[in-house]
Every structure is written in C-alpha cells, then in structure tokens.
Amino acid sequence: MNNYKLSISNLYFRQLLLTILISFTVISCVTINIYFPAAAAEKAAEKIVDDVLQSGQPEVKPEKQTDNTQSSYRYDNASSRSQLLIAIVDFLIPVAEAGQANISIDSPAIRSIRNNMEKRQAKLQPFYQSGAIGFTNNGLIASVTNKGLSIKQKSTAKNLIKAENKDRMALYTEIAKANGHPEWKTDIQNTFSKTWIKKISSGWMYQSPSGQWLKK
Secondary structure, eight states, rough: OOHHHHHHHHHHHHHHHHHHHHHHHHHHEEEEEHOOOHHHHHHHHHHHHHHHTTTOOOOOOOOOOOOSSSSOOOOOOOHHHHHHHHHHHHHHHHHHHSSSOOOOOSSSHHHHHHHHHHHHHHHHHHHHHHHEEOOOOOOOEOOOOOOOOOOHHHHHHHHHHHHHHHHHHHHHHHHHHTOGGGGGGGHHHHHHHHHHHHHSSTTOEEEEEETEEOOO
16 A cells, blocks of 8 residues: 555656646747747737727727636645646746737837827828828828819828828837837838738728739
C-alpha cells in the first residue's frame, strides 16, 4: 500500500513538473515574438470608422453584446492535488496571453482626434455624396472634382480635406504610440485605408490601388 501511494505521489510530481515546464515554454515563445496584430487592428479600425461615418446619422440603440472573453473554472470536490494543478495553469496562461500584442484605441489624444473627426463628418458628408471628395488608397481623403461647386464650396472642401487628413495622420500615429510600437504606424494606416473604403456608403468615391477613382 505504501509503495502504491509513493508511486501515485511520484506520478503527480512528474505531472506537476511537466505542466510548469510546458507553461513556461509557451510564455517564453509568446512574449519574445511580438508581432503586428492585424486582426485586432482591423477590429479597432472598424470601431473608429463606424463611429465617425455614422456620427451624422440618427442615433440607433446598440444591440446588447455578450462578453464571452471571460472564462471560469468550476471547482467540484476535486482532490487538493488536482486543484493545485488547475491553479498553476490559471496563473500561467494569463501571463502568456499578456505577452501577445493587442491594439488599444483609448488615450486622451485618440479621443480628442476622434471627437474632431465625428464633428466634421456632417460637413463632409454632402461632399462625399456629391462625389466631390473621395477616399484615397492610403487612408486619407482628396478632391475628386470641383464640378458644380461654388467658389465658397471649393474653399470649404479644401479646408475640410486639410483638417481631416491632419487628424487622420495624427490618429494613426497616436494609435501606434498608445500601443508602444511607433513602427506600427504604416501598418495601422494601411489597415484603416482598407476599412474606410469597405465602410463607405454606396455612391461615394474611392481610389483603387492603382490610383483610379471609382464609385462604390
């Protein structure tokens, strides 16, 4: 009987050691390889672009969303040894996940820029709808045609384009800085470029990768 208990104890110790070694191996691999999180960046871009483009439209109550990101363990009347193994896994896995890159879009600078862009949207929409201003292939906006615009409207469009592009470039820079990776700016701008064009309304103008102006 004593030999049996000793064998079980040794088996448990080996399982415990193996769990710790595997967990630390995962952690070391994840934390070293920080990469640009394209999927997370796309979600962040969609959130901001939706907020900006819809800022001039009637408010719609958002659907309730359930957060499935949280998980919990249900502890039954397991042995103290099993509980210890689970506790170790619970501790180590979040540490590994913390090493994975993510995208933050919340900082005072980002909030200020987004606010400016949302306020400007109502003035830009008529120019988008008429085709006078379009969305470029590098995440900015530009004049497509001045046909049908008065002298005052031409001046207004020019000022709006200048202000909008200044904020957009600042937005891409601030998102990269907020995530501690200034070198991500180009990737973030490219992600937003695709998202703007994806989200614009039918009939609005956008620029193809080759630079040609097209109507969506």
